Amino acid sequence: MFRAAPKFRSLARPSTLYRPLTTTAHLRRLVQPNESVKSHTVRFLPPPLFTPLRIATFFLYTSCLVGYVWYFFPELEIEIQEEGEEGEIQISDSEFAAEDSLFIPLTWAKKLPRSFYKGSDPEWQEFVKVSKDKARHKKIQSELVKIVYDTAQKHPAFVKQLGRDTKVGQCWLDIIFPDGPPQEYARAGIEVGSDYIAYALQRIDAQQQHRILRTLWPTAAANGLYNSTKVLLGFQYHRLKQLLGWEVDSTPGSQDAKYQQLLQLLQAQQAQQAEQAKTQTGAGTPEADKTQSSASSLLPWAAKVPQPPSSIEMPIAQHIFHATLAQGKMPKKMEPPRGSFVVQGLIQLKGSRSILTLDVQAFYDPKASHFLVVNATPRTIKQRKQSPKGGN
Structure with missing residues (x-):
């Protein structure tokens, strides 16, 4: 009445249709029994460097390059510039772009060779007149x-x-x-004139070069932000030490003493300014109250919002930021x-x-x-x- 359960066949059964032959089995089929095996030494030679295909490709690309240069650059003048006394290459004024033309800079500015006044220059003659x-x-x-x-x-x-x-x-x-x-600088770029487009140089002065570098790398703003943030964190750390009851270094010249002195000075200044504002404005004028009530009636959403208390440390941080920013605006040596x-x-x-x-x-x-x-x-x-x- 009961049949035996069928046996499950393995799903991963190896296939008998294709089995890769190993090297040993392949040699056994080629070699007959009782026959000696002969081995031969084979050396593969590299292909020759100059093949007909490579020679034809070289001549094809070379002819295309020569034709391109000959068509787009029919007259190529090479001028060897003379070196100065100190081995510096002298750049003529004709290579610089005109002031009234449009100039598109393509490279960074580099220093030009330093020049000095001569006795025949009009600037030096004017100096002689002033000195006498x-x-x-x-x-x-x-x-x-x-x-x-x-x-x-x-x-x-x-x-x-x-x-x-x-x-x-x-x-x-x-x-x-x-x-x-x-000191002057020069940068290369494209000069666009009224009837021509050329590759030329543009002369810029030291102040303009300083402004370009200051715009591309705003180190003064970064230093000002770092110094002001450092001062604000120092004030907060000083207050935290006072709240937690930690020992505060009160010796003259220490960092805690400087912060405490600045806080006392700012608190006194703010109290003095508040008293002056009260004496000048008084308790309030009826005109101001009338204007405020009319504005609240016209604009129901114009509710009085309490203003946050003014921070004492912010004026110091702002002063440090502006002072650092002002120092970075001027070059180190004018x-x-x-x-x-x-x-x-x-x-x-x-x-x-x-x-x-x-x-x-x-x-x-x-x-x-x-x-x-x-x-x-x-x-x-x-x-x-x-x-x-x-x-x-």
């Missing part, structure tokens, strides 16, 4: 002092530092004539433009609070009789009344 005119020396120096004094009178930081009744103290100014024009000379030295300003000594550097154009650039940096600040920082 002592009265003009005093006039140029007096004009620079007046520019610095007027600028300091209008600058809020200088007014706050010096106080009232600011006067000019002692001055030490020198006139320095440069040996040559500033050179006077072509035909101008340097007027530099120290100018002292005396106020009711302090005496400020400025390090001044300016570029003066003798032909136009005016200053092109004036830079003034505080060198020393001497307070009229100095109180001890350690206390009485």
